[in-house]
Amino acid sequence: MAGALSPAAIDRLLADAEAAGVGIDGQGGLLQQMMKAVLERALQTEMADHLGYEAGDPAGRGSGNSRNGSYPKTLTTVAGPVTVDVPRDRRAEFEPMIVPKGRRRLAQVDDMILSLYARGMTTRDITAHLKEVYGSEVSPALVSKITDVVADEITAWQNRPVDEVYPILYIDALSVKVRDGGMVTNKSAHLVIGVDVDGIKNVLGIWLQDAEGSKFWLNVLTQLKNRGLRDALIVCCDGLTGLPEAINTVWDKALVQTCVTHLIRSSMKYVSYTDRKKVAAALKPIYTASTESEALSALDELRSDYGKNYPGLLASWERAWEEFIPFLAFDREIRRVIYTTNAIESLNYQLRKITKTRGHFPSDDAAIKLLYLGIRRIEGRHIDGDGPIPQGRVRGTGTLGWKRAMNHFMLAFPDRLPL
Known part of the structure; x- marks a missing residue:
């Protein structure tokens, strides 16, 4: 050779x-x-x-x-x-x-088609690309058939065992258009991301649904429990109907925490562009406060300065207050990984880039297939280098400052983390 x-x-x-x-x-x-x-x-x-x-x-x-x-x-x-x-x-x-x-086709061609599909190219885009670059005639139907080979892989991934304990779970949704019963409807693709005891983030599953509620979420979380997830320390979510109740039913010791970044962004939607910098500065003393009383004082000041002009801003914080305040009880090292990691938003941003090329999906399975391939490509990157993947673990992305945070998790949640 x-x-x-x-x-x-x-x-x-x-x-x-x-x-x-x-x-x-x-x-x-x-x-x-x-x-x-x-x-x-x-x-x-x-x-x-x-x-x-x-x-x-x-x-x-x-x-x-x-x-x-x-x-x-x-x-x-x-x-x-x-x-x-x-x-x-x-x-x-x-x-x-x-x-x-x-x-x-040689196997490398199938791998290339899957890679292009995972980056958001449609079947017709891939057909045109192969024709222009390689002079190869591959029909859109064949491209779709090639990408369908991951169906068994998706099933195995959706049902794989997960860790017994996750210090942090993130739960959120992104919207996709799917043809259902002859009509195109908006559905929510719900993602659950687990941050394990090593600080590695992985998507634990995708659930597609056109309506939320306690029954739906109880089914999702029970599936995770049946796959081995017996405890979650902090579950970060944002305004999903019926989710807090389902969390407390499945994991009675879990702390339900509103995603602070989501809360800031959703409340800022009510603020005019000219005032955004000033309002953002006024919000900072709330989520960086040392105690709840200090945060309440900062909220009162915000109400005094901007409550008249932006009642929606205040309503957002008041409505989410009970799910926000657990954040204030944590050490700053734990706050930092909850706030700055913002794992769901980062993942959703990348997934939206690949789904926006589709006007709509022909079925739920087609939507999940693209999302899975996108997640598989994203999770191939690893913040902690290119070392070997531990046996039985999917490579994910790491969390900056995790070791310091983990020390404080051990103090804040004694006897709930594996030694």
């Missing part, structure tokens, strides 16, 4: 191609010819292994089976369409592995 890829060998290939007037890429280019040669050589090697002797070897006489010519097969590859000669044997028993019967 080293000799074949040596600079001298590459220089000879390039020189031969230049002398023959052959380009590097494109139809009939050097890369396509090399792809054809490598595939055909691999097929011949497979045939020799199948028969037990090389072509022309006298050992094959009287063996009962032999080579029987070949047939052409055009494959879609990352170098463009490549026609290879697939060898046959007289007994028709040869089953090639590198180019299996019935397949017209």
Whole structure:
């Protein structure tokens, strides 16, 4: 392998191609010819292994089976369409592995299609891309079929075991349009993100629903409990109907905490652009207060200064106050990871980028498929480097300042975290 890829060998290939007037890429280019040669050589090697002797070897006489010519097969590859000669044997028993019967694409093409789909390209966009860049004819229906292969993977992912305890759970939703019963309706894709004891964030599941309520949320959280999640210390959520009641039913010791970042953003919607900087500065003493009484004083000051002009601003904070104040009881290290991590918002932002290219999805399964592929791509990145993934764990993203926060979690929630 080293000799074949040596600079001298590459220089000879390039020189031969230049002398023959052959380009590097494109139809009939050097890369396509090399792809054809490598595939055909691999097929011949497979045939020799199948028969037990090389072509022309006298050992094959009287063996009962032999080579029987070949047939052409055009494959879609990352170098463009490549026609290879697939060898046959007289007994028709040869089953090639590198180019299996019935397949017209190399595995790398399927991987590339899944990657493009996960980045928000539609099936027709991918078809056009493959045609323009690789000269390959792949129909939108085939692209959709290729992406459907993750269906079993999604089922396994949605039902996989989870950790027994999560210091933080984030629960939120993003809106998607789905065709249902002949009509396009708005549905909410609910995501649950768990931050484990190592500070690694992973999406635990996706639940698509057009209406919220205690019954729906009780079903979601019970599923998580049945998958092994017996306790959650802090559950961050924002204004989802029936969710706090369901949390307290499933995990009676869990603290329900309004997402502070969501609260700030939702309350700022009532403020005119010219006053936003001043109001943002006035809000800061509330969520950075040391005690609830200090936060109430800051809220009173906000009411005095802006309550008349922006009653909606005050109403947002007053309505969420009971779910906001648990935040004030935490040490600043815990507050920092709850506030600055803002895991759901970051994930939702990236997922919205890939869903906004769709006018609507033809089914719930299609919406979940795209969201799952997007999550799988996002969770492939890891803030703590490129070290090995622990056995049984999906790689996720880390949390800055987690070690300091975890020390305070151990003090604030004794006997509830694994040693």
